[in-house]
Amino acid sequence: MTIQLKELYDTAAIQKLDTAHYMHPFTDHQALGEKGARVMVRGEGIYLWDSEGNKILDGMSGLWCVNVGYGRKSISDAVYRQMETLPFYNSFFNTTNVPAVLLANKLSAISPPQFNHVYFTGSGSEANDTNLRMVRRYWDVLGFKERHTIISRHNSYHGSTVAGASLGGMTDMHAQGGLPIPGIVHIGQPNYLESGRGMTEAEFGIEAASWLEQKILEVGAEKVAAFIGEPVQGAGGVIIPPATYWPEIQRICDKYGILLIADEVICGFGRLGRWFASEMFGIRPDLITFAKGVTSGYIPLGGVLVGDRVADVLIKQGGEFNHGFTYSGHPVACAAALENIRILEEEKLIERVADDTGPYLKQRFAELADHPLVGYADSCGFVAGLNLVRTKADNPHDNVAFDSALGVGMVCRGHMFGNGMIMRAVGDRMIIAPPLVMTREQIDEMITLIRRCLDLTHADIKQRGWLQGE
Ligand SMILES: *Cc1c(COP(=O)(O)O)cnc(C)c1O
Numbered sequence: 001m002t003i004q005l006k007e008l009y010d011t012a013a014i015q016k017l018d019t020a021h022y023m024h025p026f027t028d029h030q031a032l033g034e035k036g037a038r039v040m041v042r043g044e045g046i047y048l049w050d051s052e053g054n055k056i057l058d059g060m061s062g063l064w065c066v067n068v069g070y071g072r073k074s075i076s077d078a079v080y081r082q083m084e085t086l087p088f089y090n091s092f093f094n095t096t097n098v099p100a101v102l103l104a105n106k107l108s109a110i111s112p113p114q115f116n117h118v119y120f121t122g123s124g125s126e127a128n129d130t131n132l133r134m135v136r137r138y139w140d141v142l143g144f145k146e147r148h149t150i151i152s153r154h155n156s157y158h159g160s161t162v163a164g165a166s167l168g169g170m171t172d173m174h175a176q177g178g179l180p181i182p183g184i185v186h187i188g189q190p191n192y193l194e195s196g197r198g199m200t201e202a203e204f205g206i207e208a209a210s211w212l213e214q215k216i217l218e219v220g221a222e223k224v225a226a227f228i229g230e231p232v233q234g235a236g237g238v239i240i241p242p243a244t245y246w247p248e249i250q251r252i253c254d255k256y257g258i259l260l261i262a263d264e265v266i267c268g269f270g271r272l273g274r275w276f277a278s279e280m281f282g283i284r285p286d287l288i289t290f291a292k293g294v295t296s297g298y299i300p301l302g303g304v305l306v307g308d309r310v311a312d313v314l315i316k317q318g319g320e321f322n323h324g325f326t327y328s329g330h331p332v333a334c335a336a337a338l339e340n341i342r343i344l345e346e347e348k349l350i351e352r353v354a355d356d357t358g359p360y361l362k363q364r365f366a367e368l369a370d371h372p373l374v375g376y377a378d379s380c381g382f383v384a385g386l387n388l389v390r391t392k393a394d395n396p397h398d399n400v401a402f403d404s405a406l407g408v409g410m411v412c413r414g415h416m417f418g419n420g421m422i423m424r425a426v427g428d429r430m431i432i433a434p435p436l437v438m439t440r441e442q443i444d445e446m447i448t449l450i451r452r453c454l455d456l457t458h459a460d461i462k463q464r465g466w467l468q469g470e
Helices: 013-021 029-035 073-085 099-111 124-141 163-169 201-219 246-257 307-317 331-346 349-370 408-418 440-463
Strands: 040-044 047-051 055-058 115-121 149-153 184-187 224-229 257-265 289-290 302-307 374-380 383-388 423-427 429-432
Touching: 013 029, 055 440, 073 331, 099 115, 099 331, 115 184, 115 307, 124 163, 124 257, 124 289, 124 302, 124 307, 149 201, 201 224, 201 246, 224 246, 246 257, 257 383, 302 307, 302 374, 331 349, 349 374, 349 383, 349 440, 383 408, 408 423, 408 429, 408 440
Parallel strands: 149 184, 149 224, 224 257, 257 289
Antiparallel strands: 040 047, 047 055, 115 302, 289 302, 374 383, 383 429, 423 429
């Protein structure tokens, strides 16, 4: 479908106003101001249109969130109905609202059995701030007031608030604003390509998990409150851990009685072919962070699934937990989530990713590894990534990377973006997280598009003289 939008939008005028007044997240405004932002104006299914009428295949589901695709009238209808009935009420002073109650019940039903309570927030970052306060409160109530340290991982992403960015392991974020705050320490990530040389994947998974035990012993087990991790790291570059990693992490947490927090803001709501990825990685977290896919991004909503171990203590012994947001349990956001979940169920989108389109994406995406620029391509459910390398070897640990200062990933992203494909660059790793509604035919279309853009990138960097030795 092509739509003519050019006459409807004055792109240059919008860009000018954008530059004049709008500060974007994670953006160098000097650089953006020179080019002007691309103006997105419409979405339908897996496609977006910009103000110039260009159609774009959204390989990133917006920002890992539009799981049911764009243009769902039933969600906008549900939102509209709720806005007409009760656009807002808080849940602070012994009050509640129907959509929040129904959603808390629904989430308890679709999550692993140890989860029977939900704490709502406005975003994933706020949910992780909630986690930080909640786990410390849990140990305080039990009388372990020393147990406040949270262990996280380098190159993890847990949001952009002070606690979220501190829990996260992004050095660029820590460098701004005096982070991390005290009481948060980091261990290495289970990145086989980066650190697994000389080991099988299985051996490396155990090795990477052992870093948690080392850190616990270094800090002192009696001071450690919790460990937090994304089942599959998203913003860090779709880092898929070895199968041995998470069960070993669970064993170590159990051994020392440490709470386990699974940040499923990306992995939840079908992204990996399950309601929650914890189910497939063999872990029983005490807390699960969610956001993004819970409403498919149509309206902001986040929260924490609170497992019985923590809920029992906070509810039966904790008294008042002095924490909450104006928009905790926002009725309109909860109505959007209920309809989003209904769609996921009715259209069996999660089963489809698990049994049909997920395996098909895996097969088709792996084929890209034969491209001269691609040194490694892997996927899990509906996330996938490939590494752009200068020279390929049989053992991926022997691939020769580009000088990171060249920014080959950004060059590639530019060719994708300029040719109707949204694929994100994390260094020289190119990643996707497509909407779960994507069909086999659309996967074929996407792979063809990616391959064409890889060819363009290859020709481009060859011309720049970056493929030394050819
Ligand atoms: C996006 C993200 C967050 C932060 O969510 P916001 O809604 O942007 O605050 C937290 N954790 C993970 C794993 C994420 O991907």
